[in-house]
Amino acid sequence: MIFGDFVYSTSLEIFVAFNKKEFFEALEQIDKKKSLGYLVGYIKYEAWHYFIDEEYCSKTPLLYFELFAERTPFCPNDMEYNVFYPKVVQKQNFTLYKNNIAKIKSAIKRGDTYQVNYTYPIELSTHCNYHHIFSQILKNQNTVYKAFIENQYEAILSFSPELFFELKDRQIIARPMKGTIKRDKDPVIDKQNKYFLQNDEKNKSENVMIVDLLRNDLSKIGSEVRVSALFKILSFPTLHQMISEIKASVDSVSFVDVLRALFPCGSITGAPKLKTIEIIQKLEKKPRNVYCGLIGVLHQDEMCFSVPIRTLYHDKRAKNLLLNVGSGIVWDSVANEEYQESILKSQFIFPQNDFLLVETMLVKNGKICNFSLHQKRILQSVRFFGFQKPDLSKIKIPHNAILRILVDRNGELYQENKSIAEITNFQITLASAPMDSQNDFLYHKTTYAPWYEEARKKIKNNEIFDCIFFNQKGELTEGARSNLVLKINNDFFTPPVNVGILNGVMRQKMLKSRKLKEKVLYKEDIYKAQKIFCINSIRGMVEVFL
Known part of the structure; x- marks a missing residue:
């Protein structure tokens, strides 16, 4: 498990809660055992029900913590290639978004709320595994409060830049984040964007509303509440964000005391908090899950928790990943601008190439x-x-x-x-190292294919006709410019797409005409095949030799 700059290991005990009774029992145990090691985990947004004495049950944990004996510094994997580029399967359409913004403005007009943090999920499909996704996104967004958590129920990959609260040396700090503007490749325009954000009355108004809300929340457990920073700008690869900082002095407080005062964070609800949560529940329909809940660590008398924004979530019962995005809606918000801001907040997941x-x-x-x-x-x-x-x-x-x-x-x-050009070299070679089939780019023909670069240079220099690759399981995949066909026992076989190949046009034609059969092939098969062929739409079916 990863949180911040540390990897936590040697799990001693697990605390899980699916309902209200289990939730408060787990919190009591966490407070008792925080001196025995590092308690790392998360609480989902929907746990807010418990702090107003409502019942709520979930099929996945609303609270999950593990007690770890050790931690070591986290060193990100330096991935050689970009492999994660998910397909957006579903996102909220603008018509529904605009209608919900209109409903929020009606609530503001009635005086029910001043600001609503309205969010929605984006559903993503990918071939990549969690570790590759996490490592690649860290290249774009290596934040202070990053987290990687996987258990039997779900996986959470968080790249949040927002501190919910940190308790240390009898002082509690909150850093709400409110106000966003995109980065620009032109440094002059980028500087102008940053200046605009820092001085824009709308963004400052949104930010100060949440500062006031958190000042009030902190006063429930602390004294000498003060704003130590206002309207600071943090810059990330795709956007600038405005943050402020509030501090308070505290005596001995339990984890549950802090949660009763602060949870969920005002920056992801709006103000006033409880009434705005009701409005959110009516509009959003779907659970936020860990998004907008909290992720972090308790150790001895110290606590540090993020607000899990910029977070990918996967319920292991579901096929696809979820990425929630949103923004604070106030009276003078423009629906199209807010929608574009929400899309901007999703861009950190995509490779910057x-x-x-x-x-x-x-x-x-x-x-x-x-x-x-x-x-x-x-x-x-x-x-x-x-x-x-x-x-x-x-x-x-x-x-x-x-x-x-x-x-x-x-x-x-x-x-x-x-x-x-006429073919003069029919020689093929076998790649010296495996390729990971969990790579979104392998299934599409693009100019980004660095894994084939060396082989294509040899093809261009007429040193070989092609190089045949295999995946991490030892399954044959494809050539750098063609699909592979093996003649075995007088039948013609080609690898299936899911081993990590491009579905070539000639391959499609031959499968449709039943001249080929799909079969998982291994490296040893290429040596015992009666004949080896490379096929593509330019050359057709070419017999080749190792």
Whole structure:
């Protein structure tokens, strides 16, 4: 388990709660045992029900803590390649979002609330495992309060920059975060954006509302409550954020005392807190889960907890990941601007590298061979990566050539034509090291494929026809420019897509015509095969040799 700058190990005891009775029993045990090691874990947002004496049950833990004996400094894995690029399966459409903002403004007009932190989930699909996702996102957002927690129920990958509270040396500190603006690649514009955020009355108003709310909450357990910083700007790779800091002096307080006073954090509810929580519950419909709850550690008389914003969550009963986003809505909020801000807050998960989508096609006598299959594949990738749809009717078709089209994020189309060279080298090699099939880029044809770079240089220099790769399980996958076919016992087999391959156009055609069968193939199969073939839409089916 990871929280902040430490990895916690040697688990001694686990505390889990699914209902109100278990919740308060667990909190009592946590307070008793915090001197025995490091108690690391989380409480979900929906636990707010218990602090107003309501019943609430969950099929996943509302509270989960482990008592650890040891901790060591956390050293992030330096990943060689970007592998995580999830597909946005579902997000809230703007019409529903706009309608809910209108309802919030009606509540503000009635005097029920001054500010509502309205959020919604984005559903994400990926081939990647938790560790690869965590390591890659850390390159974008290595925050002070990062967390990696996996148990039998769920996985939580948090990259939160927001401190909920820290209790140390009889002082409690809260740092609410309110106010956001995007970064810009131009340093002059970026500096202007930062200045605007720090001086914008709307953002300052949102921030100070939450500062006042937290001052009031802290006064329930502390004295000498004071604002030690106001409207400071923190900068991250994709955005600038405004924070303030409130401090209070405290005598001996228990974990449950702090929670009764502060939970959930006012920065992710709004003001006044309880009435605003009711409004949120009516509008959001779905549970926030650990998002907007708390994650952190207790040790001896010290506590440190984040507000889990910028957090990926996976219920292991579900197929996809969830990433919740949101923003504070006040009277002068503009729905479109707030919606764009919420989308901006999701961008930290994506790799910070530009790439193009690619489709390579054979043109004969002025006609693109298998164009419908090529078109279908590139448009699938357009949807997966969230690119703008290109106008493929703008392709200028040559008479006889290899036509390579490229599409950028804005849907702009580029093309290259080259002549078809004769094959003079039919030699293939086997890769020296495995490739991980849990890589979102493997399933799409893009200009980002550094794992094939060395092999493609050899192909270009006519040293080999292709290099055949295999995955972490020893399963054969594909070549750097072609799909693999093995003839075994007079049948023709090709690896299935889920081993980590591009679904080539020629492969699709041959499977549909039943000339090929899908089968998981291993390295030893390539040596005992009767024949080896590389197939693609340019060369067709080419017999090759090791």
